[in-house]
Amino acid sequence: MSKETNLPTLDQQLLQQWIGRSLGSTDTIHAGVGRQMASLLDQPFDESQSLPALWHWLYFHEAVATCDLAEDGHARRGSFLPPIDLPSRMWAGGSIEFQKPIHFGDMIERHSEISDVQLKNGRSGQLCFVTITHQLTRQNENVLREKQTLVYRESSGYQAIGRKLNQVEAAAPLYELRTPEIMWITPSVAALFRYSALTYNAHRIHYDREYCQRIEQYPGLVFHGPLSATLMATLAQSGWSKPLKSFEFRAVSPVFDTDRFVIRNNRTEDKCALIATTLDDTIIMQAEAKA
Incomplete structure (x- = not known):
């Protein structure tokens, strides 16, 4: 096997040496963080309720x-993630099993x-x-299992051909x-900043417009x-008890923060x-939820 390196590389054999590398962390699910997330979403907050789906992403931040x-x-x-010699990183997708x-x-x-x-x-x-596979436990009881996929690629050179991009109102x-199964999203710089802060995410594509446009060649700030x-x-979740x-x-x-977008849902019993x-x-994203 090739010698391990921390230098940027696209050598498949070297990069696969990172398979099996692990990292452990512990966090308390503080209600104050949940209250801040609820404010971002313009929702009421009740700390007696269980953690809403995907809000676990607000915790377990690596203190870099x-x-x-x-x-x-x-x-x-x-260190934990391999030294991939490609400049841009994004979430490609994932799957989450809510165990408890x-x-x-x-x-x-x-x-x-x-x-x-x-x-x-x-x-x-x-x-x-x-x-990356994440297993969350509470006193040795499995509560959530997640597979997270990141994609590294060359600089985007993004072309918004035929796309009409308009700055939306900040407030x-x-x-x-709009209906029980249609949600309209109005991004704003403030919302992106608040979510970056809640997730301790310093990725500049979400708050540095000059970096987005000059380096990544995006037309605006990237919605997380x-x-x-x-x-x-x-x-x-809104249609299920x-x-x-x-x-x-x-x-x-x-x-981008310049785009309104819409989420549509086709619901069956479960x-x-x-x-x-x-x-x-x-198309921005596709998803499947089961209850």
Whole structure:
């Protein structure tokens, strides 16, 4: 086997040496964080209720020193995550199994392990997919299992051909339920900043417009993929009194603070098929929820 390196590389054999690398962390599910998230979503907050679906992403932040951040705002690669020699990183998708309710005040342990690293060629050039498995436990009881997939790629060179991009009003509510199965989303700089703060996310594509446009070549600030997924899970949960059993999502294309977008849900007795699109029908994300 090749010698392990922390230098940027696209050597499949070297990168696969990161498979099995693990990281453990512990966090208390503080109600104050939940109250702040509810404020972001313009929702009432009741700390006696269990943690809403996907709000576990508000916890377990790695305390990376500022001097250890890369230019894009992420932690420098080569420690837990492999040193992939591609400049841009995004969430590609994931799947979550809700095993037991999590309550505010619970102390939860998270065990994270890199389960796969794959290099592929796409239309935009080389891609590298990293799959991380997270297991959350409470006093040795499994409460949530997640597979998270990250994609690394060459600089986007994003082209919004035929897309009409308009700055939206900053004071608008983040979302509005037009019908029980249709949610309209109005992004704002303030909402993106607040979600970045809640998730301790320093990725510059969400708050540094000059970096977005000059380096990543995006037309605006990028709306967080996890926040899109959270809104989809919120719509799915809104029609059921029982909690979600599982949620799976796949990111298709980015959406920006200059775009309104809509989430539509096709619901059966125990399953939801959700799709998020821009107003010109560009698909942003697809998801499936089960209860």
